Amino acid sequence: MSAAGIAVFAALAVIAVAAGIAVFVVDSMARATFALAMSFVAVGGELVLLTLAYLGVVTILMMVMEMAIMVIFMVMFMMNPAGLMPMSMLHNKRGALAISVGTFALLAAGALAVPWPARRGVVPAPAQTTRAAGEAIMGGQMPVMVGISAVLFATIVSALMLAVPHGRYDHAPRDARSPHDRGLHDNAGHDGTHHDGTHHDGTLHDGGDWR
Amino acid sequence: MTAVQVAAGWSVVAAALIVIGAAVAAGALDAAVDPRSRTVSLSARLLRPVWETSRLLLAQRRATTAADGLLASAGSVLPLLIALAMVAVVPLGDRVVAAPTVGLVWFNAMDVVLWIAWWLAGWGPNSVHPLVGGYRFLAQALAYELPLMFALTAPAVAAGSLSVPDIVTAQQQVWFVAQMPIAAAVFIGAVAAFSLWGPFAHPAGTDIAGGVLAEQPGPARLLVRLGQYALLVVGSAMAVALFFGGGAGPVLAPWAWTVIKTAVILAALVWLRHRIPVWRPEKLMRTAWLVVLPVTLLQLLAVSILTVAGAAA
Numbered sequence: 001m002s003a004a005g006i007a008v009f010a011a012l013a014v015i016a017v018a019a020g021i022a023v024f025v026v027d028s029m030a031r032a033t034f035a036l037a038m039s040f041v042a043v044g045g046e047l048v049l050l051t052l053a054y055l056g057v058v059t060i061l062m063m064v065m066e067m068a069i070m071v072i073f074m075v076m077f078m079m080n081p082a083g084l085m086p087m088s089m090l091h092n093k094r095g096a097l098a099i100s101v102g103t104f105a106l107l108a109a110g111a112l113a114v115p116w117p118a119r120r121g122v123v124p125a126p127a128q129t130t131r132a133a134g135e136a137i138m139g140g141q142m143p144v145m146v147g148i149s150a151v152l153f154a155t156i157v158s159a160l161m162l163a164v165p166h167g168r169y170d171h172a173p174r175d176a177r178s179p180h181d182r183g184l185h186d187n188a189g190h191d192g193t194h195h196d197g198t199h200h201d202g203t204l205h206d207g208g209d210w211r
Numbered sequence: 212m213t214a215v216q217v218a219a220g221w222s223v224v225a226a227a228l229i230v231i232g233a234a235v236a237a238g239a240l241d242a243a244v245d246p247r248s249r250t251v252s253l254s255a256r257l258l259r260p261v262w263e264t265s266r267l268l269l270a271q272r273r274a275t276t277a278a279d280g281l282l283a284s285a286g287s288v289l290p291l292l293i294a295l296a297m298v299a300v301v302p303l304g305d306r307v308v309a310a311p312t313v314g315l316v317w318f319n320a321m322d323v324v325l326w327i328a329w330w331l332a333g334w335g336p337n338s339v340h341p342l343v344g345g346y347r348f349l350a351q352a353l354a355y356e357l358p359l360m361f362a363l364t365a366p367a368v369a370a371g372s373l374s375v376p377d378i379v380t381a382q383q384q385v386w387f388v389a390q391m392p393i394a395a396a397v398f399i400g401a402v403a404a405f406s407l408w409g410p411f412a413h414p415a416g417t418d419i420a421g422g423v424l425a426e427q428p429g430p431a432r433l434l435v436r437l438g439q440y441a442l443l444v445v446g447s448a449m450a451v452a453l454f455f456g457g458g459a460g461p462v463l464a465p466w467a468w469t470v471i472k473t474a475v476i477l478a479a480l481v482w483l484r485h486r487i488p489v490w491r492p493e494k495l496m497r498t499a500w501l502v503v504l505p506v507t508l509l510q511l512l513a514v515s516i517l518t519v520a521g522a523a524a
Binding site: 028030031034037053054057058060061064065067068071072126127130157160204206 | 279281282285311312313316317319320323324326327330331334346349352353356372373374408409410412413415416417418484485488489500504505
């Protein structure tokens with residue numbers, strides 16, 4: 001890696017650790033969530049620098065999406081669902097701190113102490129590193145893993161289809177809804193212009209700029 | 212058609228300026244075809260981006276109580292920044308700013324960052340209507356993101372590469388839209404969805420006073436609006452690269468074909484904006500998971516079979 005590469009790597013490493021610490025320092029659920037996201041994005045950048053472009057970008061993609069999903073869980077399960085009030089992000093303070101510092105020390109010691117093997121064979125071309133990493137990790141089991149991923153996803157979709165036959169608003173009989181609600185619901189039924197002559201047909205439209 | 216090549220370093224600035232210029236043009240077109248502005252003269256409508264810019268820049272600042280300024284600003288700036296990050300991998304004719312081996316995944320990762328961007332735009336101001344809008348967007352994102360991902364997978368499978376220039380090159384015989392029309396339609400729909408556009412504008416709905424846009428003070432609102440149009444521009448240009456042969460076409464230069472095709476898709480999106488009712492997230496979710504997702508997966512299966520059969524033949 002070039003000197004500039006090492007400098008960027010070091011900067012990303014500092015960002016990753018600092019953002020990780022920020023998760024426990026800030027007093028807002030949203031800031032903690034996105035500090036964690038930033039930490040993972042920095043780690044994704046490290047992977048890109050290690051020529052694992054696919055894994056790096058996918059790490060960014062997955063972790064950012066995961067944090068946004070966590071926001072949805074926030075509204076489902078928290079006592080302060082909007083997360084707007086300042087609140088401590090810390091539960092089991094001492095234990096959490098001990099576990100985090102211990103894990104960090106263990107991993108850092110491992111990274112420094114392990115006798116890393118010398119490179120064997122040729123360096124794969126950038127386009128081949130994803131395949132090379134996949135073969136190194138999964139070897140002959142790759143077709144099985146690919147098959148399982150499709151089956152797992154199909155299972156998730158089918159489970160959802162079975163578990164949620166109706167949406168949250170679909171329990172009320174149709175006629176019980178307000179006319180306004182029906183207007184939102186039915187895309188058809190445009191029945192002329194509104195009394196003030198504006199574009200209004202009982203449906204909701206994109207707002208536009210005149211506001 | 213020649214292969215797509217990486218352009219010189221200054222092209223970063225050129226790409227950003229082109230996107231912003233195209234976003235302003237899209238804003239003017241939107242004003243021109245907005246059915247609610249029929250009473251205004253055409254020249255005044257075409258200049259709406261200018262009026263809007265000056266109005267928003269001069270608008271009085273207002274602040275909400277206990278807003279999270281940092282996160283709200285991030286929400287205002289991110290849509291435009293994401294559009295500019297996306298355009299790095301989108302070719303203009305036979306030139307592209309960057310050609311990473313995983314350009315397609317980069318585009319996908321950036322559109323996922325929009326989940327955070329729109330939610331922060333809603334959450335940051337500490338106000339009810341934007342907050343509702345932010346959560347509406349997350350529900351909408353859950354509906355459109357998986358179909359979008361599988362729609363992106365189809366051209367990658369057909370080209371055997373995640374690199375956008377490779378995907379453009381793979382369409383020299385036949386444009387992918389002919390082979391995978393559903394994936395192309397789903398992709399263009401998802402572009403509208405992540406730009407909060409037309410039928411997917413529920414997170415910024417008029418029923419919640421503009422939702423994620425409600426508490427954006429002047430300049431911040433200008434940035435968000437610009438970001439929205441920039442996302443539409445970049446999304447349309449990406450659709451051209453992935454499904455409509457990139458710069459391929461007779462007589463004219465490749466860059467001209469990219470511009471023409473992008474303009475057609477962009478104009479269609481802009482024209483449809485006020486002409487399709489807004490789609491509420493729970494309806495969208497049902498349609499997306501029970502209809503669009505299975506159909507997109509079948510499309511992917513068909514593409515995979517065609518690709519394997521083509522490779523075997």
